Amino acid sequence: MCFQDEARFGQQNTTSKIWAKKGTRPRVVKQQQFLSTHIFGAVCPATGQTEAIIAPYLSKDIMKQHLQLISDATPCGEHAVVIVDRASWHMGNVSEGVNNVSVIPLPPYSPELNPVEQVWAWMRDRELSNRTFSDYDDIVEQVSRAWNVFRSNITNVKHMCFRAWTNLIT
Secondary structure, X not given: OEEEEEEEEEOOOOOOOOOOOOOOOOOOOOOOOOOEEEXXXXXXXXXXXXXXXXXXXXXXXXXXXXXHXXXXXXXXXXXXXXXXXXXXXXOOOOOOOOOOEEEEEOXXXXXXXOOXXXXXXXXXXXXXXXXXXXXXXXXXXXXXXXHHHXXXXXXXXXXXXXXXXXXXXX
16 A cells, blocks of 8 residues: 655745854745746555656646556555545546556545655755755756655655554555
8 A cells, every 4th residue: 555645846945944053043045936846756654665756747647657657666466555635636537557556535635644745844854945956957856866865764764654544454
């Protein structure tokens, strides 16, 4: 079972806490440009396996490509269940043509049930905050780097994305 979500990252970035000498006011550059990209990410809390795709926009076609990546990573003879929110690009026939993947939507207005939301917060806070991006390619490169840092620690992936209630349905 995997959880899937997507997030926007761009030049309107997160400002977070930084160290500064006592009595001084720290300064952080805040960009005024609006370039951004989107990352579709999926996490399997039981195994720590992850899949992601970065795209310039959100659409059913990109979602289908992401499901195909999940399908390709699913061991032969097994079936992947992908839990998604109710974004328009998740609904309808999005898993049509992908034989070993089923999509199950979460209840409406329940982002707290999707652990991938915490991954985006972690990436913003730990890897992408307090920085500027020179152009679109720089955004893609830094988001890719942040995702790879996240996925490189399987113990962290499992710990961050585990939900006790998932044991009831697996």
